Amino acid sequence: MFSVALPQDVLYIIKTLNQAGHQAYIVGGCVRDTILHTQPKDWDITTSAKPEETKKLFSHTFDTGIQHGTITVVLNHTNYEVTTYRIEGEYEDCRHPSGVTFTNNLQEDLLRRDFTMNAIAYHPEEGYLDFFHGMEDIQSKTIRGVGAPALRFQEDALRMLRCVRFAAQLGFDVEEETYQALCENRELIKKISVERIHDEMDKLWLCHHEDKMPLLWQSGLLTEIDEQLANRLMQREHGLLEDLKKAPKESVLRWTIVLQDYSPQEAKAFLKKLKFDNDSLKRICILLENINQALPTLGYPLRGLISKLGLEAVSQLIILQEILRPTAPSLQTAQCLDKIIADGDCLTLKELAVDGQMLMEIGVPKGKELGKLLSLLLDFVHQNPERNQKNILLEKAREFM
Numbered sequence: 237m238f239s240v241a242l243p244q245d246v247l248y249i250i251k252t253l254n255q256a257g258h259q260a261y262i263v264g265g266c267v268r269d270t271i272l273h274t275q276p277k278d279w280d281i282t283t284s285a286k287p288e289e290t291k292k293l294f295s296h297t298f299d300t301g302i303q304h305g306t307i308t309v310v311l312n313h314t315n316y317e318v319t320t321y322r323i324e325g326e327y328e329d330c331r332h333p334s335g336v337t338f339t340n341n342l343q344e345d346l347l348r349r350d351f352t353m354n355a356i357a358y359h360p361e362e363g364y365l366d367f368f369h370g371m372e373d374i375q376s377k378t379i380r381g382v383g384a385p386a387l388r389f390q391e392d393a394l395r396m397l398r399c400v401r402f403a404a405q406l407g408f409d410v411e412e413e414t415y416q417a418l419c420e421n422r423e424l425i426k427k428i429s430v431e432r433i434h435d436e437m438d439k440l441w442l443c444h445h446e447d448k449m450p451l452l453w454q455s456g457l458l459t460e461i462d463e464q465l466a467n468r469l470m471q472r473e474h475g476l477l478e479d480l481k482k483a484p485k486e487s488v489l490r491w492t493i494v495l496q497d498y499s500p501q502e503a504k505a506f507l508k509k510l511k512f513d514n515d516s517l518k519r520i521c522i523l524l525e526n527i528n529q530a531l532p533t534l535g536y537p538l539r540g541l542i543s544k545l546g547l548e549a550v551s552q553l554i555i556l557q558e559i560l561r562p563t564a565p566s567l568q569t570a571q572c573l574d575k576i577i578a579d580g581d582c583l584t585l586k587e588l589a590v591d592g593q594m595l596m597e598i599g600v601p602k603g604k605e606l607g608k609l610l611s612l613l614l615d616f617v618h619q620n621p622e623r624n625q626k627n628i629l630l631e632k633a634r635e636f637m
């Protein structure tokens with residue numbers, strides 16, 4: 237059995253709690269990640285100390301979810317969540333326990349967790365405490381619900397999505413009873429807030445093991461979330477996975493690939509339903525609107541397109557076309573884009589050598605006309621960036637007038 241190199245701050249928290257007569261262990265995703273030799277995102281500590289007792293031992297703390305027993309301890313500008321061992325009460329709505337009871341028993345705390353791989357505790361001197369054989373499951377790449385998997389899913393239905401996401405994140409298989417429980421309880425996902433579902437699905441599309449993603453629709457879980465999406469993904473499963481394998485791990489790009497056969501209107505309705513923020517919604521819809529459009533390979537039309545859609549969207553369209561339309565001349569477009577950036581070509585009104593004030597000084601009236609003239613001048617510069625000089629543009633403006 238190997239030992240874990242814990243950060244000094246984590247060792248300090250455990251030692252401080254122990255010296256005050258409390259038990260303390262690291263637990264959850266950080267233990268799983270260290271066994272898998274990956275860097276944990278954060279370090280969670282579970283302790284027999286009650287929240288008030290934890291607070292007294294550290295100078296800088298704040299209440300994170302004190303009713304659930306969680307205190308954040310701040311050390312060297314880093315936050316560590318320290319949670320009291322707890323047994324959750326009945327789950328009335330598959331999301332929130334009706335009450336939380338603290339316990340002195342570590343095993344009881346671990347029993348309420350989702351999967352065996354997430355239910356291992358570790359102490360720098362005692363080593364691993366692994367009541368549910370999570371280590372074996374990690375070694376055999378298995379996701380297994382702790383105890384009775386159906387109960388774990390009924391307690392918190394989001395765990396079903398977490399199950400699929402962990403499979404795709406870690407490349408693990410879902411153990412048979414756990415998968416069965418997931419299929420049988422799938423409709424409970426409807427009780428989970430759209431925001432939490434969105435968040436998990438976001439994480440899922442960014443995973444490295446795309447081959448595991450079909451668990452989402454094969455299990456029937458996606459049908460409960462959105463039937464139309466489930467049907468579409470089922471139909472184009474093979475192509476979708478191949479496309480995702482080639483795509484960078486970027487959320488907007490990957491959602492665009494997932495929704496590639498949606499019209500922008502259909503996509504908008506779906507993204508609104510999933511409560512996407514306006515910026516991401518807009519970016520995905522712009523990509524879907526232009527995904528099948530032939531991209532320019534010459535400077536003049538390409539500068540215009542960048543000015544209309546933005547540099548980021550055009551760069552993403554090139555990547556998408558490389559993946560989805562391999563016969564499109566994406567390489568030429570990319571080279572042309574690189575040259576435009578390297579040359580520092582004028583792309584937007586902001587970079588134009590004249591502005592509204594200068595045009596008014598030569599007699600252009602304020603209002604619609606002024607805006608129209610600026611657009612014409614921008615197009616004139618897009619045709620040849622060397623024209624972006626004040627005297628040339630003022631002369632052209634007089635001509636247009």
Ligand SMILES: Nc1ccn([C@@H]2O[C@H](COP(=O)(O)OP(=O)(O)OP(=O)(O)O)[C@@H](O)[C@H]2O)c(=O)n1
Pocket residue numbers: 263264265266277280348349350351354355392394395398
């Ligand atoms: N619905 C949930 C969420 C979390 N947990 C428990 O709380 C720990 C910490 O949860 P979280 O930080 O959300 O997940 P991680 O396992 O750390 O993984 P990730 O951060 O990748 O989601 C989990 O390991 C698991 O023991 C759980 O049992 N059920």
